[in-house]
Amino acid sequence: MCSDLQRRRLLQGAAAAAGLAATGWALAAEPWAGNTLRIVVPLAPGGSADAMCRLVGNALGRVLGTTVIVENKPGAGGVTGLAEVVKARPDGSTLGYSLAGALTVAPHIARHMPFDPLKDLAAVTQVVAVPEVLVVHPKTGVRSLGALVAKAKAAPGQLNFGSAGNATVPHLGGELLKREAGIDLVHVPYKGSGPALNDLLAGQVDLMVADVTLVRPHIAAGRLLALAVAGPARLAELPDVPTTAQAGLPGLAISNWHGMVAPAGTPPELLARLQQAVAEALKAPEVAARLDQEGADPVASTPAQFAAFLRGESARSAALVKALGIRWE
Template sequence: MIDQRRRVLTLGAMALPLATAMFPVRAADKFPSRPIRIIVPLAPGGSADTVCRLLGNGLTKILGQPVIVENRPGAGGLTGLSEVARSAPDGYTLGYSLAGALTVAPHIARKMPYDPFKDLVPVSQVIGVPEIIVVNPRTGIKTLGELVSYAKANPGKLNFGSAGNATIPHLAGELFKRVAGVEMVHVPYRGSGPALNDLLAGQVQVMVSGITLVRSHIEAGRLTGLAVAGPRRVDQLPNLPTTAEAGVPAMQVSNWHGLVAPAGLPPALLDGLHHGIAKAMALPEVKDRIDSEGAEIVASSSAEFGAFLKKESDKWGGLVKELGIQWD
């Protein structure tokens, strides 16, 4: 995983001279000439807010203008991103989002205030957050195979917690039920924190959660990690197998963060922002912090992020339609 991240960051850094050449001289001279605003459509203090502020500090150094992070929570991220969609496509207003508001909400919201594929343009997937399948140690379950076997033998006796209906942890749990052929009861909470607290207390037994939330509890023995729901192991928990290694290869989930802009952003500005992001994420103070949390730096291009968004939207859209999942 480290080699891949280094390769992505190295390629991003090597591309910077090319990015400068791609900018028309007039655009490069003028942008940015004033502060850039990044809207986080979530409350302060969460993982998206934290990483966005790290990115903002890095971009301030790279671009030479202040990057201001503003929190606009509400309606599962729709409030903040609708403000981004209504903004001028000049590169000075951007949106920083988790997966839900871009790839899940369009399939479950009664009325969307924006179309993520028409009113917004992808700038870059910033990071990926590996999801970990964890259980309370009092279950006695120590492997993913044991979880599947127990759940099959005891349908409906295990509860899995999530951050709320239609959140990625909820959909990840439903995906696991489907691909593993098991039955568990979903218990939604208002946020990952309360769900984690009840998992630690044994009120729920299972959870699919980002590594940044559960890693310390796994290391301390308060939770048992069963598998990484991704294509490779993570360096911070090297003994934890992937779901493929553990016998459930179709269980693949990542709760990623990405940057978007209003539709109509000129290609030169889009390319310049992407390469600025790649260089900002390669700064030691940013990269080391992201690595320490167990997240993966991606810094993909607009085209790569756009293709990824389409794939994610198709996956989650099919699942929520099949299961009839709705927002509270």
């Protein structure tokens, strides 16, 4: 049976499709021309999602012939902003740009989730895949993952790790580090990776599992130290940084990604056009150069591919959350 929200989405979707036909908008003729496309980033300014959305959004506006407005709506690890997208009209005028946490992690951690990402949001595309890196502030005095673990074991509960908020990938990464290394760290959640990075750079936070796109410039400048890449292979951008497996913690493996979603009930034709436009935007010279420089991989999957990916990621997150025993009030 359909919920009230799902029934409303179906009706709104039908109305949106009828409206497109009534106005004679042809999808191939750029239906957003002369209109505004609003993209909600459910995290604070200054983070990796915010920066990437604005970069891709500028190119997307050119592709669609429209003005793209990016709005930051932080809160609850990204859930607050996406809840606003869920309530928007499914006519292609409002989208959400989210990291993995709010879409596939939060439903398995939060005790009170205001929506079901797999039912109340429509997949548009996975935009990029982003490797995670374990970084520390130089004041910690450690230069390797082994040294960090030794220091944490010698002083339980004295080191802390920042995250973009509860139920985000950096949060999971920190909890996974605690379990795999057998150490006690204090979690400090923020309303986005930007504020968390600011406190990490200021030395108020000791360490963080973070998107390489967020921390690579600060690693290059010596403001942060990279201890390990939480993935299967070293990164070309950080050739001297070992993987977590090479550093002795093969179980510390986690990655992040950015995806674009729309309200459920958005006509499939609009979703397909948006995906095609994002794919084209990712090929823009300034976007491609920035992705290559910062270590993010463009994806631009179809709506069907991204929907299947979300289901798989949600299942994997559920298993990891259960194993870690994390709950969020």
